[in-house]
Structure formats: C-alpha cells, structure tokens
Amino acid sequence: MNDAPAPDAVPARPWREEDGPRPQVWTWPRTDPPALWVMSGGRPRRATVIARQDWADGSVYYQVTVDLHGDTTKRILLYRWPQPGLSVAHRSSAQPSRDVDPAQQGDMPRRP
Template identity: 65%
Template sequence: MSTIPDAQPARPWRPEDGPRPEAWTSPSTDRPALQVMSAGKRRHAPVRARQNWPDGTVRYQVEVDLLGDARVRNLTYEWPQPGLRVAHRSTSEPTRGVDETRQGDMPRRGPTPA
C-alpha cells in the first residue's frame, strides 16, 4: 500500500468564479496522460483538456478508471498535488479551446451554407 494520498478531484467552474478557464486540447491520437493515485494504486489517465484558470491554477480533465474495474470516469484535478504525476507528454502542440476536428468527435453543427 502506498503512502501517497489519493488524488482529490476539483470542483467544476461556476459563474461566481469569474471568467471561464481557458481550455487546451491535444489530438485524440496523441493525448498526454497523467497517473492518478486512486485506491492506493496509480491509474493511467489520458488528458482530455488542460484548463488554465484566471487565478493562475491549472486543472486537468482526464478519463480515469479509479478502481481498476473498467468504469472510466471524466474527472478534473488541480495540478500539482501529491496523488498526480505525468505519465507521458504529447508530441503535438495543444490547441486552444475544444477543437472537435482534432478530438475525433463529430462536429456539433454542419458547415454554414454559402
């Protein structure tokens, strides 16, 4: 059993926090990843987005299986904290905002008619 504490998720942004955080994403084929300490083990957690908050804090939205039972959750963690460490970095430059074409998702709307 590890003496490193489990990583603690951060609460989501709220309007009373001020301006929304700036989000950065990487291509879905080359996402960075963290190791999240959960239930005494380090869990691999691909990063969905990095959030730069106006107060200077950084948070990472990740996909993580907290118990090793194949139930993946989307959680956000404030960086740094003892229960987090870098698993690997992306070799691609991140994009500001959510770029659906780079994430492999379907665009929310079709092209604007000419």
C-alpha cells in the first residue's frame, strides 16, 4: 500500500485561439459553489470553483481561487481535470448554468 501524499497539482495555461473553438463555460451560484482540494507544497488546499470549462477537444478544466501557500493570498488558477493533485472537497447542491446572472455570479455592477 502506498501512503505517499498525492503530487502537487499542475496549473494549466488559459485557452488560446489556436486551441480551437472557445470552451463552454459553466458557473454555479456564488452562494453554493463547488470546491476542490488542490495539493500544493505537499498539503491539500481548499479551492473554490469559479467555473468549469469544457474545451472542444473534450478536456475539462476548473478555474478556482486558492491559497497555495497558506498565507491568505488567493490566486485564480486553471487546472485540468482529472489529475492526481486534485480531488473533490465539496459538491454544489445547485446545477451549473451557462446563463450568467451578474447578481448571482458576483460580477461587478455595470454602469447605467
């Protein structure tokens, strides 16, 4: 039995035009987002999911906010799913949506 900790999660680069069609992006209400455990420095760090991206090649990526070093500095990173350094921390009770309602998603208000 292998009790070694999972390797650190490897961040991905953002989508680029040469990757093909833009990914489909799914979001959850900001009141109940899912969360992932992201291994960083050999320790699991809780990451709040901002969005799921389904790329044209069939790959899935999660955009998250995470404190990688335990110093309260949050970063926004993208991770390809699945990989050994990621696991589910919390599932949302809400279904994801492609409809972005700024009041629900936490966007900044727009000028009138």
